[in-house]
Every structure is written in C-alpha cells, then in structure tokens.
Amino acid sequence: MAGHPEMDFVQVFSGDPEFTKLLGRRDDQVNLTAAALELARDVYPQLDFQPVFDWIAARGAELQGPLAGAATDEQVLAAIVECLVHRHGVTGTPDIYDQADASFLHKVIENRTGIPISLSVLYMAVAEAAGLTLRGVGAPGHFLARLDTIDKPLFVDAFRDGLVLTYRECVARLSEQGVERRLIRRALEPVGPRAIILRMLNNLKSLYARQEDWKPCRRVQHRLLALQPADYGERRDWAVISIRAGHAAGALEMLELCLKTCPAEEREFLEQQKVAAHGKLAQWN
Structure with missing residues (x-):
C-alpha cells in the first residue's frame, strides 16, 4: 500500500473493480x-x-x-x-x-x-x-x-x-x-452502495481502533480516505493511524497537510503527532 498522502487511489485499488467504481461515484453500476x-x-x-x-x-x-x-x-x-x-x-x-x-x-x-x-x-x-x-x-x-x-x-x-x-x-x-x-x-x-460501504468501513475502523489493531485499521482508513480524499477528518485519522501502524514517514507528510487547514483546537494534537512520528522514525534509523 502506498504511503504518500497524494496517492493515486484508482491505481492503488485497481484490483478492486467495484470499489474503484465507488471512487468515481458510479453507485448505479456497483x-x-x-x-x-x-x-x-x-x-x-x-x-x-x-x-x-x-x-x-x-x-x-x-x-x-x-x-x-x-x-x-x-x-x-x-x-x-x-x-x-x-x-x-x-x-x-x-x-x-x-x-x-x-x-x-x-x-x-x-x-x-x-x-x-x-x-x-x-x-x-x-x-x-x-x-x-x-x-x-x-x-x-x-x-x-x-x-x-x-x-x-x-x-x-x-x-x-x-x-x-x-x-x-x-x-x-x-x-x-x-x-x-x-x-x-x-x-x-x-x-446507495457508497453510503453502505462507508458505514461498513467505519464499523471496522471503530472496532480495530478499540482493539488497537492498527495494521488492519490502516487498510480500512486507506479506503475511507480514498472515498473522501478531501475530508480533513479522514486525512487526520489516516496520519494518526499510520503512525500507530508503523508508517510514520507518510504520516508526517499528511500531518503537514492537515496543519494547513486544521481547526485551532486541534493544532496542539497534530504537533504532538508529529513529535510521535519523528520519534518512530528515529527508532528505525
């Protein structure tokens, strides 16, 4: 799975033809x-x-x-x-x-x-x-x-x-x-199918987060971000979950993007996540 925040989701999910249709909002064809x-x-x-x-x-x-x-x-x-x-x-x-x-x-x-x-x-x-x-x-x-x-x-x-x-x-x-x-x-x-798949994904996301099972949680969040790529909340969650799943490098790029548009009350949290991501990277180097 790609780690860069501005990824080509159609390419990433090319093996999932029905999900790819949802990316193009073709509900009637799914x-x-x-x-x-x-x-x-x-x-x-x-x-x-x-x-x-x-x-x-x-x-x-x-x-x-x-x-x-x-x-x-x-x-x-x-x-x-x-x-x-x-x-x-x-x-x-x-x-x-x-x-x-x-x-x-x-x-x-x-x-x-x-x-x-x-x-x-x-x-x-x-x-x-x-x-x-x-x-x-x-x-x-x-x-x-x-x-x-x-x-x-x-x-x-x-x-x-x-x-x-x-x-x-x-x-x-x-x-x-x-x-x-x-x-x-x-x-x-x-x-329609898009709303149903979104709800199924959010159910899985909540479950994996409660269980702190971050690798499958990241796969789910990747799909949520693909369906809503401009959504601030999905971008933020992708970054946070990626850090916890061991993908800090891509998370740092996403955090920088989130900091440009985040609500004032979330800035401190995002800065803390940046520190956590840098800490993870330092452990691996």
Whole structure:
C-alpha cells in the first residue's frame, strides 16, 4: 500500500473493480455484494468470491416457489425470513459486535451471524437473486433493509431474526432512541452502495481502533480516505493511524497537510503527532 498522502487511489485499488467504481461515484453500476467482499479480501487475501455468489444464487432459487405463492408484501418478506433465518439460521447474536468477521459476507454465511449491516446486505443480495429489490436503510444505530410497496414501505431487521417492521413502527423506534422528529423521515430513506460501504468501513475502523489493531485499521482508513480524499477528518485519522501502524514517514507528510487547514483546537494534537512520528522514525534509523 502506498504511503504518500497524494496517492493515486484508482491505481492503488485497481484490483478492486467495484470499489474503484465507488471512487468515481458510479453507485448505479456497483455490485454491492462484490464490493463488500473486496473489503473482506483486505483480511483474507486469497478469498474466492464464487462460493458466496453460489450460496446467494441457491437461496434465490429456493425462494422462487414461496415467492410465487406470496399474496401480500408481508408474505414476501416472511418467505425471505423463513429461508434465511429458520431454514439456514442466519441472524444476529449479542456478542458479535467485537468480531471483524461479522462484517465480512463470506464469514457471515459460514458462521450464520453478523452485524445488522452485513446481514442486511446479505438479505439484499438474496432478494435480488430471487428477483426482488430490497434496499439498505442507514437508520441511526441499527441498519435495516427496506421493501418499497404501493402503500408505505416495510422494513426488515435482519439482526433480530428478520423482524418485519412497518413505517410507523420504525418511526416509533427512532423516536424512542431520541432521534429528532424532523430527521426521522430522512433516516428511513434508502441509501446507495457508497453510503453502505462507508458505514461498513467505519464499523471496522471503530472496532480495530478499540482493539488497537492498527495494521488492519490502516487498510480500512486507506479506503475511507480514498472515498473522501478531501475530508480533513479522514486525512487526520489516516496520519494518526499510520503512525500507530508503523508508517510514520507518510504520516508526517499528511500531518503537514492537515496543519494547513486544521481547526485551532486541534493544532496542539497534530504537533504532538508529529513529535510521535519523528520519534518512530528515529527508532528505525
């Protein structure tokens, strides 16, 4: 992975064609399943995507009969939940949030569990294989999948055994969480692949940072910076994480760039990071 702050991200991620499409903001052309698997390949470099595609296709084929017999939108979602939760045991578990594998689709399928967003992406992929469209909803705190209907949309909480929620129930749930009324409608709107991948990356970043596992954290931050190269916060975090991951030289260059635009209250922190980076370099020389 390159260490210079002004790197050519398209070249760096040339082996990840779906992620590269996100760099060009071509959401409508992105295969979300493949893009999510490209993230997993940072940790599992020999990952073969085909078994995942095959598993999803098989679930789509299983759903053909039940969906043909579904008379209502609720029955459509019930058929998907029956397939994934009751037949194949795919659901959330309380202890899964501290495991990176819970974000990686091939491990979600293997272990039959994941966090809300990875489970929702799997639901979306299986639905697509069955000829349906589920879309992701980046609701605060808990990602959902959404089925648009003639009336109000329906939502699926893949983490909670495929619990189906009405629009009204989602509004009530967000209100209970303290989300302002004026923000709730927007929070329940569908989001595209770029927003989904950003959220998956930020989940991994938070996990690795809590665990002080800086090498994989830097790989994740590299992708976040690629998606938002002008964002001050992503540049700052890239520099700080790079120092902790043992890449102080590139971090120094990025810190100099950050110091040109940083808020006044962050200047002291960035200067401290420069001292830390110089200290790391001195140890290696």
